[in-house]
Amino acid sequence: MPDLLAIVDDGPGAKQLMSVARSYFTIEIVESATLCDATDLPDGDLYVDVDLGDGALVSSLRRMLTARRSNGRMIFAVPRGVHAAMVQAYALGATDLVPLPIGPAQLAQRLSTALSLLPGNSTDATSAAGAQALVDGAGVLRSIFAAARGVGQIDLAFLGHASQAVADTIADEGFGRWIATVQRHHHGTFQHSLLVAGGAAAFGHHLGMRRSDVERLATAGLLHDIGKARVPLEILDKVTRLTEAEMAVMRSHTVIGHDILSTRSDVPAELLDVVRHHHEYLDGSGYPDGLTAAEIPDLVRVVTITDVFAALIERRSYKRPLPGPVAFEIVHGMSGRLEEALIRAFRPVAMSVSAP
Ligand SMILES: [Fe+2]
Ligand SMILES: [Fe+2]
Structure with missing residues (x-):
């Protein structure tokens, strides 16, 4: 099972960044254009870098995300300072936001921070x-x-x-x-x-x-x-x-x-x-x-x-x-x-x- 499922569009840099991040994590990449209403998103952690201003895409995403049995981490990439995108990401269930643009090493770092220790993975021995x-x-x-x-x-x-x-x-x-x-x-x-x-x-x-x-x-x-x-x-x-x-x-x-x-x-x-x-x-x-x-x-x-x-x-x-x-x-x-x-x-x- 991959560490992360990434949903990316063909926006600037998304695929290139994900291919860099791939050196550090096992990432399965799904292009948002291939998503349809019948797509079943697996459980687990998600990284989403798509245009959150695209109403049709956002409503399919919403359907798919609500259909998942359990929610892992949902990390959304949003353009830095764009309030509407941040609000939309949180409305979709984002647990972490990654501000764009971001360099490959910083992205890997942000993802690792978000993924290294998930609630529920820690036991009481870890403060x-x-x-x-x-x-x-x-x-x-x-x-x-x-x-x-x-x-x-x-x-x-x-x-x-x-x-x-x-x-x-x-x-x-x-x-x-x-x-x-x-x-x-x-x-x-x-x-x-x-x-x-x-x-x-x-x-x-x-x-x-x-x-x-x-x-x-x-x-x-x-x-x-x-x-x-x-x-x-x-x-x-x-x-x-x-x-x-x-x-x-x-x-x-x-x-x-x-x-x-x-x-x-x-x-x-x-x-x-x-x-x-x-x-x-x-x-x-x-x-x-x-x-x-x-x-x-x-x-x-x-x-x-x-x-x-x-x-x-x-x-x-x-x-x-x-x-x-x-x-x-x-x-x-x-x-x-x-x-x-x-x-x-x-x-x-x-x-x-x-x-x-
Ligand atoms: Fe050594
Ligand atoms: Fe050593």
Whole structure:
């Protein structure tokens, strides 16, 4: 079943925008011209970008929408500031509005915000603040991964906002609850990056870092694997062991991510270091540059420990997530490659992660 059914007309940009958004969601597109009174719209979420001034079309839409058994989200695209269109959209049952014109990355972001957490999908383990932090975090990941593929720009203000939301949620509710929320809604690299963001923030919080440093850690977690946006899915999602050649491609995500971010002048050097060096080990056995202890900054060391831990507690289709204490033992066994004192400091954070 697609994430979204889109009803679009041949208005400016509608199809082009939807084809871009298609990279992020499974979208079934229906052209409004093909709709007729006998059309049965499926249940689920809808995106509607049609001329709401077209009376005949609006009345067929109204019939079709009222005939649906259950209403999901209904996201309507309306020209910015056109009051009549907004009123019409709400009259048809819109739950969210997207103002036009809108760029592809912003559209993907708006849709993901509207769709990430639907009422009824959340359980009581997810607080409103946690849900919002997740929507923000996932929205940022979608937009930065899109930017890494050449669609739109990385919005550092949005990234900062999402990092604050993650840091707030971790401070208020703890890492364990964040993990449960993330794992219910996300998988793959997004799950991983959200867990690293939350884990790094929890680590910083536990170490008594300043609030701004905790947020910086959350940002580092969200950004660290941005280079994976350019690693083919068949390698990223491969269930069996990677070949040497595939491993080389996978490992290139560090350099790719660094290259993507270093084209900008406003990404702090410490974040560039995290993206490039989060797989380096103190004994020089890591990649891509084989750095040794003295060359690896503190922020990177913290992210590396969290990154290893997050990979172990992740829920994947082919592997059971490890409980925190078991994952911690594995991290602990890596002293020599990871900083001993930091591993010790990480223990309480890891132990707070209960068995899934
Ligand atoms: Fe990585
Ligand atoms: Fe990672």
